[in-house]
Amino acid sequence: MKKIGIIRCMQTEDICPGTTDFKAVKEGNLAFEETGPGEVVGFVSCGGCPGKKVIKRAEKLVEKGAEIIAFASCMKKGNPLGFPCPHFAQIKEAAEKNLKDKVIFIDWTH
Numbered sequence: 001m002k003k004i005g006i007i008r009c010m011q012t013e014d015i016c017p018g019t020t021d022f023k024a025v026k027e028g029n030l031a032f033e034e035t036g037p038g039e040v041v042g043f044v045s046c047g048g049c050p051g052k053k054v055i056k057r058a059e060k061l062v063e064k065g066a067e068i069i070a071f072a073s074c075m076k077k078g079n080p081l082g083f084p085c086p087h088f089a090q091i092k093e094a095a096e097k098n099l100k101d102k103v104i105f106i107d108w109t110h
């Protein structure tokens, strides 16, 4: 069973508790179809715009055992508001550059 860390949009915290993210990990479907049912080891926000705290927060998730870090769909897809993160490409690039040897990133959850 893979250990999953999830990073979500801080701007979305007020309107989404992440229920579908947890369900997708538990059931091993949607973004987790290839890896199968997993265990969430941490669920954190990006820390707010423009998302520079993601690197440190991703490192913390790796410390806690994350083998995969998923960027919740509020970031790239803008769920549930249809308002994607304008910084997502830069956040993802920086995270992958800094942690590419330590963890696999996926850019959606559901």
Ligand code: SF4
Residues within 6 Å of the ligand: 008, 009, 010, 011, 012, 046, 047, 048, 049, 050, 051, 075, 084, 085, 086, 087, 088
């Ligand atoms: S940087 Fe992107 S993901 Fe983070 S709070 Fe701002 S809009 Fe949301």
